[in-house]
Every structure is written in structure tokens, then in C-alpha cells.
Amino acid sequence: MKYLKYVGALLFAFIVYTFLYLPILVTILFSFNESKVQVLPIKKLTFEWYRGLFSNTELWVAAKNSLLVSLPATLCAIVFGTLAAYLFQRYRIRGGSFLQFLILLPYILPGIIIGTSLNLLFKFLQVDASLMTVIIGHITFITPVVMFLVMDRLKRFDRNLEFASMDLGASPMRTFLLITLPNIKGAVLAGALLGLTISFDEVIVSFFLIGTDNTLPMLIWSMIRHGYSPQINAVYTLIVLFSLGLIAIAGSRLFAQRNSKAITEE
Amino acid sequence: MYGKNLMLIMISMWVLLFIVLPVSAMLLFSFWSIENFQIIHSFSIQNYSKIFQDPIYLSLLWKTIKLALIVAVLSALISYPLALFVNHQRGILKTILFLGVLAPLWVGYLVRIYSWRSILGESGFINSLLVMTGILKQPSSSLLFNSSAVVITMLCIAIPFTFIPIYSAIEKIPGNLLQAAADLGAGGSRAFWTVVFPLSMPGVVTGFMFAFITSFGDYMTPSLVGGTSGIMYGNMIQTQFGNSYNWPLGAALSMIMLLFLLAVIAAARRIGNVQAIFEE
Numbered sequence: 336m337k338y339l340k341y342v343g344a345l346l347f348a349f350i351v352y353t354f355l356y357l358p359i360l361v362t363i364l365f366s367f368n369e370s371k372v373q374v375l376p377i378k379k380l381t382f383e384w385y386r387g388l389f390s391n392t393e394l395w396v397a398a399k400n401s402l403l404v405s406l407p408a409t410l411c412a413i414v415f416g417t418l419a420a421y422l423f424q425r426y427r428i429r430g431g432s433f434l435q436f437l438i439l440l441p442y443i444l445p446g447i448i449i450g451t452s453l454n455l456l457f458k459f460l461q462v463d464a465s466l467m468t469v470i471i472g473h474i475t476f477i478t479p480v481v482m483f484l485v486m487d488r489l490k491r492f493d494r495n496l497e498f499a500s501m502d503l504g505a506s507p508m509r510t511f512l513l514i515t516l517p518n519i520k521g522a523v524l525a526g527a528l529l530g531l532t533i534s535f536d537e538v539i540v541s542f543f544l545i546g547t548d549n550t551l552p553m554l555i556w557s558m559i560r561h562g563y564s565p566q567i568n569a570v571y572t573l574i575v576l577f578s579l580g581l582i583a584i585a586g587s588r589l590f591a592q593r594n595s596k597a598i599t600e601e
Numbered sequence: 602m603y604g605k606n607l608m609l610i611m612i613s614m615w616v617l618l619f620i621v622l623p624v625s626a627m628l629l630f631s632f633w634s635i636e637n638f639q640i641i642h643s644f645s646i647q648n649y650s651k652i653f654q655d656p657i658y659l660s661l662l663w664k665t666i667k668l669a670l671i672v673a674v675l676s677a678l679i680s681y682p683l684a685l686f687v688n689h690q691r692g693i694l695k696t697i698l699f700l701g702v703l704a705p706l707w708v709g710y711l712v713r714i715y716s717w718r719s720i721l722g723e724s725g726f727i728n729s730l731l732v733m734t735g736i737l738k739q740p741s742s743s744l745l746f747n748s749s750a751v752v753i754t755m756l757c758i759a760i761p762f763t764f765i766p767i768y769s770a771i772e773k774i775p776g777n778l779l780q781a782a783a784d785l786g787a788g789g790s791r792a793f794w795t796v797v798f799p800l801s802m803p804g805v806v807t808g809f810m811f812a813f814i815t816s817f818g819d820y821m822t823p824s825l826v827g828g829t830s831g832i833m834y835g836n837m838i839q840t841q842f843g844n845s846y847n848w849p850l851g852a853a854l855s856m857i858m859l860l861f862l863l864a865v866i867a868a869a870r871r872i873g874n875v876q877a878i879f880e881e
Contacts, residue, residue: 348686348698351679354757355705358716360708361726365719415615422608437616441810442861445818447835451842451855452623458848459626475619506603532707539710539821543842552711559715559825571712578707582700 359575366568386571394570399552404466404541404550405534408473412530416472416481421515423482424489438482439523441475446539449475454543457521464546472540483527488522489515532578622860630852638846648853658837658854665817665834673754673813676759677767677805683760684768700769706761714825717754721745721826746828754826755816762815763808766874770804771797800807810869814862834858 368377386396419438424429441449453472454464462468470540492515500510516523538552545553551574631648634641652658687698705713720726721744728740744750774797782792820835838858843853864876 346680347682348650349681351760352701357711357720358757359705360851361720362712371616372647396789415612418608418611419615422612426605428609437620440620443814443866444678444859445814445835447621447818447820447838448855450858451838451851454842455630455852456623456626459629471619475681478615490661531708534637536707537711556821559711566713571709575708578709580702582704582707587626594662
């Protein structure tokens with residue numbers, strides 16, 4: 336009975352992981368498929384689609400645009416997110432939990448609402464859609480990610496260190512830079528990595544804010560609608576590897592942090 | 602003190618710029634109307650009365666609620682045992698399995714939808730498998746471009762979102778509670794239903810809410826795998842901002858979505874723990 340239960344659980348988990356990874360595996364598999372249609376069995380493997388990427392300037396421009404959006408958006412979100420986390424965690428603010436909730440909203444609400452509302456705001460202000468408007472859209476949903484990760488870290492960080500620093504005559508700014516920041520930098524970095532990968536992949540908000548310059552996912556969205564191209568698989572295989580790499584870095588940090596936490600608690 | 606106020610001002614500016622102003626603009630546009638492709642800048646409730654009188658809008662809203670509910674229920678039903686399973690593991694395997702559920706979240710949203718289209722399509726992965734193994738003589742076209750294709754694809758996107766809060770709730774349950782339950786004579790299933798399950802409820806509610814909200818607002822999945830019968834509320838909004846060129850109506854539709862989802866969040870916040878989505 337116990338054995339059966341164990342096998343059942345294992346089988347269940349296997350099916351769920353397969354379900355989650357099937358689309359990713361299929362994408363990787365067919366990025367090497369010579370045929371222009373996605374049909375099994377695969378007759379011949381090729382690097383053709385990867386080679387094609389190098390000559391596709393449209394893709395490179397879009398990838399560059401994506402970076403031009405994601406990097407500044409993440410930087411801005413780090414500043415605002417850390418600031419907000421510090422403020423909410425270290426001071427009692429009247430209406431603080433309501434403010435927190437408002438900052439969190441763009442993360443919980445579907446992108447379509449952020450997209451349409453910002454789109455209308457820009458129309459009202461007669462601001463033309465550009466990469467700049469996309470950046471603003473992306474800041475909205477990265478900031479809460481950074482804020483909550485940093486808040487969680489601040490909660491566990493011993494405040495007496497800050498008091499000690501200030502007792503020794505350091506200004507609050509100096510205390511923050513020399514004591515607090517080095518202690519929370521793991522959380523800030525994790526937030527930045529998460530924010531960067533989420534932003535790099537985002538289409539739903541961008542759709543309503545994009546002007547004439549495409550980001551990578553926006554370009555792919557228009558390619559997809561016009562039909563199938565194996566090149567999309569090749570691009571995404573590269574993105575998948577890139578994202579998985581970032582996640583592995585973040586993950587090993589997390590694991591290291593947990594272990595050091597376990598050691599200090601012992 | 603000076604620093605605190607400066608920070609507070611900056612954060613308030615953030616909220617003003619990214620939340621208050623956009624929603625105000627949306628509210629304003631929703632009371633305007635359009636005539637001959639020109640926006641009429643005068644107050645009218647025309648859009649709202651149209652939405653509430655024309656059965657097209659309300660039936661689509663209802664259909665979208667049902668579809669998002671199905672996704673959320675299935676997602677919770679799958680994520681819960683998965684969270685128990687992962688929490689049961691030890692050491693690095695646990696971390697790997699945990700991150701393994703989350704990783705797809707950052708590995709291409711569009712590509713997963715797109716890939717499901719080719720998996721379910723007539724000449725796709727599943728059909729060619731079925732034909733290869735002789736289960737089907739001819740590829741079936743009934744897998745794609747309908748509501749079930751939308752549900753399957755959304756489920757694949759929603760599971761990680763649902764998993765995080767449920768897992769975080771289960772992981773936090775102190776082991777000595779289970780010890781105590783066992784000492785008091787509770788068997789495995791009794792301990793589960795009287796200790797683990799109630800304590801994990803806030804996580805389940807939050808995860809459920811997340812799956813519901815993301816599916817409710819998704820318009821890319823329906824437009825890629827839904828066909829005409831899989832269209833959802835979000836697609837109608839998208840159309841108003843695109844081909845139909847009717848921003849005021851789009852604003853009103855968005856406004857209704859916003860109010861509805863705020864009500865959902867408010868209800869979930871009473872029982873759930875929204876912050877759990879950011880906790881490892």
C-alpha cells in the first residue's frame with residue numbers, strides 16, 4: 336500500500352513536470368528539425384535555423400531594443416523597490432499597507448489593465464508610443480518583485496547593526512550604504528535577475544505601449560501570427576538557455592544562502 | 602526624519618505616476634464616446650449602458666469567468682499534491698524540484714503558447730504521435746482552436762503561479778505540529794485534514810486567485826490557440842484598442858475588468874496571504 340502510494344506520487348509528479356516542460360522541449364527539439372513543418376518523426380537534424388539568426392538583422396535590432404527596455408526598467412525598479420522596501424520595513428507609515436498594496440497591484444493585475452490604462456494616459460498626455468513608454472510599463476511590474484524580495488530580507492536582518500552604526504556617528508545615508516545595502520544585496524540582485532528575465536519576455540503590457548520599434552517578444556508575436564517559422568524555435572531555444580542560466584545562478588545563490596542560514600541558526 | 606519624508610514623497614510619486622494617473626485616464630476615457638472615429642470629449646455613460654444591455658458583452662464576461670474558474674480549480678488541484686511532493690523531498694533535490702516548477706515562468710510566455718499550438722495542431726506533436734502509434738488513422742483537428750486548448754495552455758502557465766503560495770504555506774507548517782498530532786494519536790490522513798490542510802488554506806486561496814486573475818486577463822493565449830470559439834473578454838478589449846479603434850469602449854471594458862478583479866483580490870486578501878508569492 337505504502338509502496339503503491341509512493342509510486343503514484345512519483346508518477347503524478349512526473350506527469351506534471353512533463354506537462355510544464357513539454358512545450359519547452361518541443362521548442363528545443365524542433366529548432367534542430369530540418370523540415371519547415373513541426374511534424375514527427377524528425378527526419379533530419381540541422382543548424383540551419385541558428386545560422387539564419389545571424390543574418391536576420393530584424394531580430395538583432397529587436398533583441399537590442401529588448402535590452403534597451405529591460406535594463407533601464409530594472410534599474411529604475413531596483414531604486415524604487417529598495418526604497419519602498421526600506422521605507423515600509425523601517426518606519427511606521429500611516430496608510431503604509433495601502434500604499435504597499437497599490438504598488439503590488441500591477442504585479443497581481445493582468446497586464447492588459449496596466450497596458451490599456453497607461454496607453455490611455457499617454458494618449459491623454461499626447462505622448463507618442465516609443466521604447467520609453469514600454470520602459471514605464473515594465474517598471475510597474477518589476478518594482479513590486481524587488482520590493483517584496485528586499486522586504487523579506489530586511490525583516491530577517493538584525494537592526495541592531497544599523498543602530499550600532501548610527502551610535503558610532505554614521506549618518507543614516509552612510510549607514511544604509513555601508514551596513515544595510517551590503518546585507519541586502521543578495522535580495523536586490525535576485526530581484527534584478529527576476530525583473531530582467533520577466534521584462535525580457537514580456538508581451539502583454541508592451542503590446543499596448545509599443546511604438547514603431549519592436550522588442551524581441553513583440554517581433555516574435557508578429558512572426559507567429561503570420562505563420563510558422565522554425566527560426567522562432569531557434570531564437571527561443573537561445574532565450575530559454577539564457578533564462579535557465581540566470582535562474583541557475585539565482586538558484587545556487589538561494590541554496591547557498593539557505594545553507595549559511597541553517598549554519599548560523601544551529 | 603528628513604530622509605523618511607523624502608522617501609515617502611518618492612514612493613507616493615511612484616504610486617501617482619504608475620497607478621493613480623493611468624487608472625484616472627482610463628476612467629475619464631470610459632465616459633467619453635466616439636463618433637466618426639473622433640473622440641467626443643463629453644461625459645456620457647453610453648459605453649457602460651451598451652455593455653450592460655448588449656448580451657454579447659455580458660455573455661463573454663460570464664464565459665471568461667467560467668473558463669478562468671476551471672483553470673484556477675484545476676491548477677490548485679494539481680499544484681497542491683505537487684507542493685506536498687516537493688516539500689517531502691530533502692536537500693538539493695528539493696531545491697531543484699522547487700525551482701523546476703518555477704523556471705518555466707521565466708522561460709518564455711509566448712513560446713509556451715506557441716508551442717502548445719504546434720503540440721495540439723492537426724499536424725502537431727500529439728497527432729503525429731497518435732498516428733505513428735496507430736491509435737488514430739488520421740490526424741484529428743479537434744484538439745486545437747477551442748476552449749479546451751485555451752484551458753490546457755493557460756493551465757501550463759498558471760501552475761507555477763499557483764504552486765508558489767501553496768508550497769510556501771505548506772513548507773512553513775512547523776514539523777512539531779505534526780509530531781504533536783501523531784503523539785495525540787492522529788493517523789496520517791487525520792493529521793493532514795486537521796493540521797496541514799487548514800494551515801495551507803491561505804496559500805491555496807492566494808494561488809487560486811493568481812491562476813484566476815492571470816487566466817482572466819490573458820488575451821494572447823485565446824488569440825493563438827482559441828480560434829473563434831475560444832475568444833475571451835480580454836480579446837474584446839484588445840480589439841477596441843486595435844482594429845475597432847474605439848478607445849472609450851475599450852476603456853469602459855477595462856474598467857469593468859479592473860473593478861471585478863479588485864473585488865476578487867479583496868475577497869482573497871481576507872483569507873489569503875498575497876505576499877507569499879514572493880517568498881522562497
